[in-house]
Amino acid sequence: MEILIKNLTFSYPGSSSTVLQEINLYIPSGQFVAIIGQSGCGKSTLLRLLAGLLQPIHGEIHLNGKDASLRSNHPAVAWMAQSPALLPWLTARQNVALPLRFQRNGSTALLEPEEALERVGLAAYSDEYPHHLSGGMQQRVALARLLVQGAAIWLMDEPFAALDELTREHLSNTLLDLWQWLHPTVIWVTHHIYEAVRLADRILVLSPQPAQVIEDITVALPRPRHENSRGFNAYVTQLRNTLFSASPSGDLAHAGISQQ
Numbered sequence: 001m002e003i004l005i006k007n008l009t010f011s012y013p014g015s016s017s018t019v020l021q022e023i024n025l026y027i028p029s030g031q032f033v034a035i036i037g038q039s040g041c042g043k044s045t046l047l048r049l050l051a052g053l054l055q056p057i058h059g060e061i062h063l064n065g066k067d068a069s070l071r072s073n074h075p076a077v078a079w080m081a082q083s084p085a086l087l088p089w090l091t092a093r094q095n096v097a098l099p100l101r102f103q104r105n106g107s108t109a110l111l112e113p114e115e116a117l118e119r120v121g122l123a124a125y126s127d128e129y130p131h132h133l134s135g136g137m138q139q140r141v142a143l144a145r146l147l148v149q150g151a152a153i154w155l156m157d158e159p160f161a162a163l164d165e166l167t168r169e170h171l172s173n174t175l176l177d178l179w180q181w182l183h184p185t186v187i188w189v190t191h192h193i194y195e196a197v198r199l200a201d202r203i204l205v206l207s208p209q210p211a212q213v214i215e216d217i218t219v220a221l222p223r224p225r226h227e228n229s230r231g232f233n234a235y236v237t238q239l240r241n242t243l244f245s246a247s248p249s250g251d252l253a254h255a256g257i258s259q260q
C-alpha cells in the first residue's frame with residue numbers, strides 16, 4: 001500500500017513546540033523505509049500519525065490514494081514496538097490469535113496463528129506462556145501476531161532495540177524474509193546506522209525538532225548485505241556525516257545514534 005504525506009505538521013496538544021514541520025513524502029507500495037534521527041526528534045510521533053493514533057495539525061496522509069488523516073486505527077496498518085506487549089495469561093498461540101478477535105468485517109486473516117508461529121520459527125512453542133520465552137522469542141511471537149493481521153503497512157518502532165546484537169540480527173533477518181515474501185510497506189524506526197543500511201531500500205534522515213526530512217537516501221545494494229559488502233561503508237559514511245552535521249552537540253552517541 002502506498003503512502004503519501006503532504007505538508008504534514010504536528011504539535012502535541014497544549015505544547016508550544018512544533019514536532020514535525022511540513023513533511024512531504026511519497027512511499028511506494030512494498031518499500032522498506034528506515035527512519036533515523038536523533039533521540040526525541042519525532043520518529044515515533046510520525047509513526048503514530050501514520051497509524052491514526054494522532055491527527056495532524058496541518059497536512060494530509062493518504063493511504064492508497066484515500067485521505068486517512070482523520071481516521072483512527074486504520075485496518076491496513078499494523079504496529080510493532082520495542083515491547084512485545086504479550087498478555088501473560090495467554091499462550092503464544094492465543095496471543096497471536098488476539099487481533100483476529102477484533103478484526104473488522106471484510107478483512108481476513110492472512111495466516112492462521114499456528115502457521116504464523118511456524119513462519120517465525122516458534123512452531124514448537126505455541127502452547128508456552130510468555131514468561132517461559134526469551135526476549136527474542138517474545139518478539140518473534142509479536143512478529144507472528146503482526147503476520148495474522150494481514151496488514152499492508154507495517155509500522156515498526158525499534159522493535160528489536162532491547163535485544164542483544166546477535167538476536168537483533170537474527171530477528172531482522174527473519175523480518176527481511178517475511179518482507180520479501182509478503183512485500184508490505186515497512187516503516188522502520190531505528191537508532192542504528194548499520195542496521196538502516198543493512199535492511200532498508202531507502203533511509204530518511206530527520207533533523208532535530210521541528211523535524212524535517214533532511215536526507216532521503218536510496219540504498220542501491222543487493223541483499224543480503226553486511227558490513228563488508230561492496231559499497232556498504234559509503235552509505236554508512238554518508239549517514240554519519242548527515243547526522244553529525246544535524247546534531248547540535250556534534251556528538252552522535254549523545255544524540256542517541258549508534259554507529260553499529
Ligand SMILES: Nc1ncnc2c1ncn2[C@@H]1O[C@H](COP(=O)(O)OP(=O)(O)OP(=O)(O)O)[C@@H](O)[C@H]1O
Binds near residue numbers: 015037041042043256
Ligand atoms: N504525548 C506527548 N505529549 C507531549 N509531547 C510529547 C508526547 N510524546 C512525545 N512528545 C514530545 O515530542 C517530541 C518527539 O517525540 P518522539 O517520541 O516522537 O521522538 P523520537 O524521535 O521517537 O524519540 P526517541 O528516538 O527517543 O524514541 C519529543 O520532544 C517528546 O518529548
